[in-house]
Amino acid sequence: MKKLLSLILVTLLMFSFVSCKDTTEIPEYKNDRYIYAIVPTTEGYKTLIKFDVVEKTAVSACPDPLCEHGRSCPVSGMSNCSMTDNCIYIERGDISTGKSVYVYDLAKNEISLFVECKQISTPQKGPNGLVYFTISQIEYNDEGLAEKEIFHLYCRNEKTGELKRLTTEPLAGFAHLPNYAEDKLIWTLSGEPGYWSTDIDFQNRQPYEIPRADYMFEFDTIYTNTLRHEVYRINNITGEKSLIFKDAASFRYLGNYPNYYAALYKPMVAVGEDEELEYIHTGEIAYIDLYDTSKTFIWDVPEDISVPNIYNEVRNPRRVNDYHGFDCQQYETDEQGNLYQLHGIFVVNPTTKEAFPIIYEGSRRLIRSAE
């Protein structure tokens, strides 16, 4: 696993050096202020919230002005949710029942059914508004019994909504697209070792060798009574090994620009309903430059805010412009001594050096009574 992560990261970094710029001509949805995140509501179901980093507000991301955003709201009760630059893909159901996947077109501000399937990959972003998915369906025999699961690769044009199947023969499993250029896609394929390149229609498949990068990264997890992470940078020419950070409770790679890791130190102890449990919520988030390994822009998380983890899925970045959002909880005690928990995001911006929480009021939940 360590090796795989290193390889992926090397690939990402390598592409930042060769600079395959996405010179798309398709007008894309312009988001300059919203971070989307799923939070639990007071009633206990999950819902998609739109956090405005300029106004510092949190409202339902539902596009329907007449909806009351209850349990049956189109952005509530999903099993999974992934984002691209233009769309949010909302999954309902699970692998046993099958999934219904809806697409929320942010430019059109509408939600529609995208596909029904057994499984679907996270959207894999390609050039010019193209997004790739591995989608599986169950194949039934003559008696109507489920026989096998068939995986195919599809390409969706997010501007036109067109969905095209690219494979004639089924794939062994999911296809992952770690990077791309204008006319070339780089893949890793389940069940096949190494990397592959294809054209944008998944044709002309060739084994692909990753060019040697200047650096590679080593990820170590230290198991004591809690988990701690260490990351090292290794110079591929000299072999020199430098510590990027250690003692981190959690970390996130922030992408090619601005070449930072964010690391969370001094993790939180969770609050529980057991009266013996105390809640300890100190912590700091640091941004670490991958090139000179300097640790910069350190924020203390406020006393009433808990940030248990800052890891995030690569394909669903809690980010807009230079604002990065980390899932957080806020704790409030009322005059009677009742303790409440609320959910939101803790936002930091290494350019402007701002740091603030945005809390969704509809997530308020009593977690410890005064009695």
Ligand SMILES: [Zn+2]
């Ligand atoms: Zn709604």
